[in-house]
Amino acid sequence: MKLTDKIFRSTIGCKATTFITGAILCGSIALAQTPNKGVIDAIMKEGTQNSQLEKLGRELLDGVGPRLVGTPQMKQANDWAVAKYAEWGITARNEQWGTWRGWERGVSHIDMILPRVKSLEGTQLAWSPGMGKKTATAQVIILPDLADSIAFKNWLPTVKGKFVMISICQSIGRDENNLKTFALPSTYTKIKAERDTLTKLWAARIKKTGLTTKTLPVALEKAGAAGVLTNYWSAGFGVDKIFQAYTKKIPTVDIGMEDYTLIYRLTEAGNPPTLKIHTEAKELGEVPTFNTLAEIKGTEKPNEYVMLSAHFDSWDGGTGATDNGTGTLTMMEAMRILKKIYPNPKRTILVGHWGSEEQGLNGSRAFVEDHPEIVANLQALFNQDNGTGRVTSLAGQGYVEPKDYLIRWLNAAPDTIKNRVKTSFPGQPGSGGSDFASFVAVGAPGFSISSLSWDYSTYTWHTNRDTYDKIIFDDVRNNAILAAILAYMASEDPAKTINTKTPGIKWPVQTKATRRGGFD
Numbered sequence: 001m002k003l004t005d006k007i008f009r010s011t012i013g014c015k016a017t018t019f020i021t022g023a024i025l026c027g028s029i030a031l032a033q034t035p036n037k038g039v040i041d042a043i044m045k046e047g048t049q050n051s052q053l054e055k056l057g058r059e060l061l062d063g064v065g066p067r068l069v070g071t072p073q074m075k076q077a078n079d080w081a082v083a084k085y086a087e088w089g090i091t092a093r094n095e096q097w098g099t100w101r102g103w104e105r106g107v108s109h110i111d112m113i114l115p116r117v118k119s120l121e122g123t124q125l126a127w128s129p130g131m132g133k134k135t136a137t138a139q140v141i142i143l144p145d146l147a148d149s150i151a152f153k154n155w156l157p158t159v160k161g162k163f164v165m166i167s168i169c170q171s172i173g174r175d176e177n178n179l180k181t182f183a184l185p186s187t188y189t190k191i192k193a194e195r196d197t198l199t200k201l202w203a204a205r206i207k208k209t210g211l212t213t214k215t216l217p218v219a220l221e222k223a224g225a226a227g228v229l230t231n232y233w234s235a236g237f238g239v240d241k242i243f244q245a246y247t248k249k250i251p252t253v254d255i256g257m258e259d260y261t262l263i264y265r266l267t268e269a270g271n272p273p274t275l276k277i278h279t280e281a282k283e284l285g286e287v288p289t290f291n292t293l294a295e296i297k298g299t300e301k302p303n304e305y306v307m308l309s310a311h312f313d314s315w316d317g318g319t320g321a322t323d324n325g326t327g328t329l330t331m332m333e334a335m336r337i338l339k340k341i342y343p344n345p346k347r348t349i350l351v352g353h354w355g356s357e358e359q360g361l362n363g364s365r366a367f368v369e370d371h372p373e374i375v376a377n378l379q380a381l382f383n384q385d386n387g388t389g390r391v392t393s394l395a396g397q398g399y400v401e402p403k404d405y406l407i408r409w410l411n412a413a414p415d416t417i418k419n420r421v422k423t424s425f426p427g428q429p430g431s432g433g434s435d436f437a438s439f440v441a442v443g444a445p446g447f448s449i450s451s452l453s454w455d456y457s458t459y460t461w462h463t464n465r466d467t468y469d470k471i472i473f474d475d476v477r478n479n480a481i482l483a484a485i486l487a488y489m490a491s492e493d494p495a496k497t498i499n500t501k502t503p504g505i506k507w508p509v510q511t512k513a514t515r516r517g518g519f520d
């Protein structure tokens with residue numbers, strides 16, 4: 001269904017109000033904006049009956065894969081998005097904001113060969129140095145509980161030629177829900193207490209070396225270790241968080257909790273396994289990094305902006321499906337729907353697919369620094385970045401006025417979508433967490449359309465299981481429709497939003513983007 005301009009412009013807008021009551025009321029009265037039901041219905045229909053989300057998800061998440069900053073796959077994703085927007089008749093471009101250490105993940109093979117053969121679930125961490133054609137075969141050693149940094153220095157030579165385990169050994173590998181459901185109350189309490197104690201003792205063990213989880217692997221490397229074995233269990237079945245390596249020559253790998261604890265227990269029992277590890281990776285020097293921007297030009301107020309926002313990059317243990325593939329798909333689909341149903345917006349509708357959010361909101365912080373003209377004329381920005389779930393909350397980020405305009409815009413959405421969104425005003429200004437905070441820091445109206453959890457923090461956030469199959473497409477469809485409706489309403493609003501910081505609220509300060517990263 002293709003709609004003409006007529007229905008977009010039949011909104012009872014500010015002009016009508018102005019004639020009757022005078023300019024002073026313009027924008028200050030909530031009733032001044034009535035959504036066009038034809039547009040809302042058409043957005044709903046397009047988003048529901050002609051959804052492109054699954055197709056986009058397969059192309060991006062399965063086809064391109066994870067999008068770690070500085071990897072060829074990140075650039076491939078940038079180019080894919082620009083091409084996709086072009087297909088839809090939307091102007092898009094990649095805008096360079098900095099450079100990063102270029103790196104490309106190769107294979108990770110981790111096998112136990114003694115006391116018996118078992119292929120282990122594990123992978124090298126991001127930016128782990130490749131081993132070329134070499135394979136390391138070595139015995140395992142556990143970082144012992146040493147008295148202090150002097151004892152650590154004395155022990156250090158024993159790591160030569162060994163794979164060193166530097167992470168805690170979990171005693172029970174079951175998730176919280178499972179324990180709550182099945183454990184006797186006394187067992188549950190005991191397990192929780194044991195976990196707490198182990199965690200504290202392990203942190204103390206690292207601290208006593210005089211080093212940190214960041215500097216310890218480097219010291220081990222210098223002392224001639226063959227590799228560093230880690231496990232960052234995400235407190236669920238089969239899930240580890242996969243972050244970055246700090247070694248420069250020897251591999252740092254994460255071994256899945258089940259296998260990691262097996263090796264640990266065998267070693268502790270005086271029967272240290274021998275492992276064989278081979279990893280490959282390419283160092284690609286210093287490479288440019290980009291935000292992908294796309295816009296539907298405004299017809300009446302082209303220099304005022306409504307923004308959709310979602311970071312495009314990810315960690316690379318999985319495919320970044322829910323962090324932030326789903327936010328990315330939501331905003332791309334919203335743009336596609338808007339272009340089809342509302343191709344001549346009053347204000348310019350701009351989407352930002354940010355680079356390097358994971359290393360500190362770098363793409364969006366750079367955009368805020370580089371485009372003061374857009375930030376100053378921002379009607380509102382909507383960011384989504386907490387998983388696949390349907391949107392359930394929207395807060396005012398500490399400003400006075402959003403309680404009027406956000407509610408007005410949200411009310412245009414069908415009951416099934418809006419009734420489950422809990423609003424809170426004025427709320428607190430976001431100081432981090434995702435890219436809307438880059439805008440809030442400079443007093444601009446950045447908002448987070450925030451999702452139902454679906455156990456995001458345990459099961460998918462930064463994990464090896466953040467994959468396509470975890471996406472609940474009905475929820476993402478809900479979010480794409482909501483984002484399109486909010487953008488439509490923000491674009492049509494007769495008044496430019498005013499955003500006053502609520503008195504008494506401490507405001508976060510602007511942080512500069514890291515423009516060159518990954519080189520220490």
Ligand SMILES: [Zn+2]
Pocket residue numbers: 311323324357385386434
């Ligand atoms: Zn994210």
